[in-house]
Amino acid sequence: xxxxxxxxxxxxxxxxxxxxxxxxxxxxxxxxxxxxxxxxxxxxxxxxxxxxxxxxxxxxxxxxxxxxxxxxxxxxxxxxxxxxxxxxxxxxxxxxxxxxxxxxxxxxxxxxxxxxxxxxxxxxxxxxxxxxxxxxxxxxxxxxxxxxxxxxxxxxxxxxxxxxxxxxxxxxxxxxxxxxxxxxxxxxxxxxxxxxxxxxxxxxxxxxxxxxxxxxxxxxxxxxxxxxxxxxxxxxxxxxxxxxxxxxxxxxxxxxxxxxxxxxxxxxxxxxxxxxxxxxxxxxxxxxxxxxxxxxxxxxxxxxxxxxxxxxxxxxxxxxxxxxxxxxxxxxxxxxxxxxxxxxxxxxxxxxxxxxxxxxxxxxxxxxxxxxxxxxxxxxxxxxxxxxxxxxxxxxxxxxxxxxxxxxxxxxxxxxxxxxxxxxxxxxxxxxxxxxxxxxxxxxxxxxxxxxxxxxx
Ligand SMILES: *Cc1c(COP(=O)(O)O)cnc(C)c1O
Numbered sequence: 013x014x015x016x017x018x019x020x021x022x023x024x025x026x027x028x029x030x031x032x033x034x035x036x037x038x039x040x041x042x043x044x045x046x047x048x049x050x051x052x053x054x055x056x057x058x059x060x061x062x063x064x065x066x067x068x069x070x071x072x073x074x075x076x077x078x079x080x081x082x083x084x085x086x087x088x089x090x091x092x093x094x095x096x097x098x099x100x101x102x103x104x105x106x107x108x109x110x111x112x113x114x115x116x117x118x119x120x121x122x123x124x125x126x127x128x129x130x131x132x133x134x135x136x137x138x139x140x141x142x143x144x145x146x147x148x149x150x151x152x153x154x155x156x157x158x159x160x161x162x163x164x165x166x167x168x169x170x171x172x173x174x175x176x177x178x179x180x181x182x183x184x185x186x187x188x189x190x191x192x193x194x195x196x197x198x199x200x201x202x203x204x205x206x207x208x209x210x211x212x213x214x215x216x217x218x219x220x221x222x223x224x225x226x227x228x229x230x231x232x233x234x235x236x237x238x239x240x241x242x243x244x245x246x247x248x249x250x251x252x253x254x255x256x257x258x259x260x261x262x263x264x265x266x267x268x269x270x271x272x273x274x275x276x277x278x279x280x281x282x283x284x285x286x287x288x289x290x291x292x293x294x295x296x297x298x299x300x301x302x303x304x305x306x307x308x309x310x311x312x313x314x315x316x317x318x319x320x321x322x323x324x325x326x327x328x329x330x331x332x333x334x335x336x337x338x339x340x341x342x343x344x345x346x347x348x349x350x351x352x353x354x355x356x357x358x359x360x361x362x363x364x365x366x367x368x369x370x371x372x373x374x375x376x377x378x379x380x381x382x383x384x385x386x387x388x389x390x391x392x393x394x395x396x397x398x399x400x401x402x403x404x405x406x407x408x409x410x411x412x413x414x415x416x417x418x419x420x421x422x423x424x425x426x427x428x429x430x431x432x433x434x435x436x437x438x439x440x441x442x443x444x445x446x447x448x449x450x451x452x453x454x455x456x457x458x459x460x461x462x463x464x465x466x467x468x469x
Contacts, residue, residue, distance in 0.1 A: 022098040022264040029087055029094045034255040036290045036362060037248065038078035039297040041369045044248075044361060045336035047073075048323055048467055055469065056333040064233060064241040065249075068138035072249035080252065082134070089133045089166055093122045094256065098264035103392035104405075105412070111421035112412040113270065116405075116428045117261045117288055118395070124189075126353075126398065126430030127284045128159035128244050131253035135242045136163035146170035146239040148232045150200065150225030152280070153179050153352030153400070154186025155430060156244030161193035171195035174202060174228045177220035179352045183434050200225035207231050207329055221345045222356045223328030230331045245281025246326060246335070246360045254287025257427060262291055265425070272303065272425040274411050278403035279307040279316065279374075280353045282360030288427035293371065306373045306411075307363060308403040310382070311451045312349045315340045315359050316367055316374035318457045323467040324358055334465055337364040338374075340452070341460035347450040349379050350438035351399040353430075377406050378449040383442040385409055386432070398430035399438055 037044060046055040061070035072080060082090075101114040119127035139147055147169055151157030157173040164171035173195050180187060180199040187197045200220050201208040205228045211218060218224075226243070233241040243250060258275075265271055275292050277285030285307045295301035309316055315338045324339040326332035337358045344357035359367075366372040386402035388409070389395070397405060404426040415422040432439065441447050 019268065020100050020102060022267055024095045024260065024264060024267070026091050026095065028260065028263055029090050030082060030256050030259040031087070032079040032081050033252045034259060034291050034294060035075055035078055035080055035252050036293065037076045039294055040365065041297065041371060044365055045469065048334040048469060050330065050334050050465055050467065060333060064230065066135065066138035066142050066144065066240055068142070069135060069249045072252060073247060083137055086134050086137050090256070093129070095260050096121050098261055101393055104389055107388055107392040108409060108412055110412040110416045112415045113423045114408055114412055115265065115270070115272070115423070115425045117257055117425065118428045119257060119284065120395065120398070120428055120431035123162045124155055124159035125433060126155040126159065127254060127257060127287060127427070128156045129162065130256055130287065131244065131250045131283065132156070132159035132163035133166065134253045136160070136167045136169055139240050140167040140169055144169065144238055144240045146172065146236060147242050148172040148229045148236070148239055149242045149244065150174045150176070150222060150229045151244070152176050152222045152355055154183050154190070154434065155353055157190045157195065157197065158186060159244070160242060161190040161195035164195065165193045172232060173197045174200040174225040174232070176200055176222055176225050176352070177218070182352070182437060186434050200228050202228060204228070205231045218345070221328060223342050226327035227329040227331055230327065245283040245356070246358065248362055250283050251286035251290070251360055251362055254283045255290050257284070257287035258289060258291030261288060261425060270423055273422040274304045274306065274424045276306045276308060276404045276407050276411070276424065276426040278354060278400050278429060279309050279359060279363065280400065281356050281358070282307070282363035284427050284429040286360065286363060288425070289372070293366070296371065304373060305371070306375055306407055307367065308407045309374065309376050310349055310351055310354050310403065311376040311378045311449065313340065313346045313355050314376045314452055315357065317376045318452065318454055320461055321364055321368050322464060324464055326358065330465065334467055335361050337361050338367060340457055341463045343463045344460050349450060350435065350447070351382070351403065353398070353400040354403065375407055377403055378451065380447055380449050382406050383447055395428070396432040397428060398432045399435050401427070401429045404429070
């Protein structure tokens with residue numbers, strides 16, 4: 013057994029890379045409301061999904077099998093960066109003056125700099141094995157696009173990425189990284205699709221949204237031969253691919269006789285939160301293990317804390333099946349906050365159900381306090397976090413400080429979903445005092461929710 017169990021950093025040998033993903037659909041407290049095909053007014057099927065996605069991903073989307081084998085080809089590529097380190101944040105504990113133990117799982121060490129590679133490699137592999145030659149997708153902040161570009165290169169697939177315009181402008185080097193891996197990247201809305209041209213005609217100055225970019229990518233997929241679409245979050249199969257994070261973390265904590273009281277992840281669509289939390293929530297759902305899981309969102313995009321739990325589309329034009337989820341409405345165009353990966357209007361149906369069932373807690377935090385937390389973390393742990401991940405850091409700090417006030421130290425685990433090396437202009441703005449909060453009010457939420465599709469299942 014090659015393991016290094018010094019207190020600070022726990023790395024397990026590659027034989028500890030999980031051989032199976034964990035599918036939480038086997039253990040839900042109640043059954044997941046089905047995805048809905050609005051054009052034909054019926055529940056969506058595997059066949060509906062395999063028009064867009066690989067057959068394997070479409071099948072996984074509906075599977076209730078508890079564990080699903082990770083193909084050996086995928087595990088071989090995981091070996092480039094997995095297992096990822098589990099780190100005891102002793103520097104942060106000291107800076108806060110707390111007796112709680114804070115651990116983080118460092119997913120920033122992947123080739124894309126974020127957890128997104130875990131699903132990208134799986135999706136590229138399945139498409140390749142089904143004879144697909146081209147994958148189209150969208151990217152918000154650029155992490156998903158980077159992950160997919162690298163994964164497509166591994167399997168010799170073409171990659172076409174629609175990148176939300178504000179990120180295209182804020183993070184030009186993400187585009188460069190995708191091009192290094194051979195992808196084609198355009199700013200969305202673009203002139204390449206009918207959807208993009210229509211949006212530009214109506215709102216020429218739009219900074220774009222993930223919903224718009226998804227709509228463009230889907231149109232592109234449906235109008236190209238041997239092309240499939242791929243999504244970096246939200247859907248059940250994507251969340252399942254990410255469970256390698258929590259499965260590894262469990263073994264690493266076991267190696268030092270630790271188990272978390274609280275597991276924390278930031279939430280955009282829900283995939284890294286699910287990745288770190290679901291394998292622990294399995295214990296809670298099966299054996300009532302006491303465990304708190306907290307999903308953290310920006311107060312500028314508060315779907316879990318202010319949105320409605322109802323059916324909505326995944327994209328702005330209603331091309332995707334409707335999903336039952338916490339949503340701000342598919343027309344929601346978020347403020348240009350710097351945590352681009354958290355600007356999506358909805359939350360994954362799996363996380364939404366668990367929040368609705370009170371198995372998972374949700375919390376919203378404001379942008380300024382998030383950057384403050386990011387700086388403290390960078391200065392005490394030596395790692396520059398992605399602004400997205402800093403949402404989880406902020407709440408890990410809050411919980412450790414609260415435990416200290418209560419006199420009950422806790423074991424806290426959060427996921428460091430990515431690094432902030434492509435976000436230095438945001439850090440620069442913060443250091444110059446140019447970062448403000450932009451909360452989204454309940455009135456604005458309610459106004460936007462008028463656009464929801466009407467669905468009776
Ligand atoms: C994409 C991204 C997120 C948000 O997406 P989830 O699917 O909610 O995980 C968070 N952090 C980083 C670094 C990301 O790239």
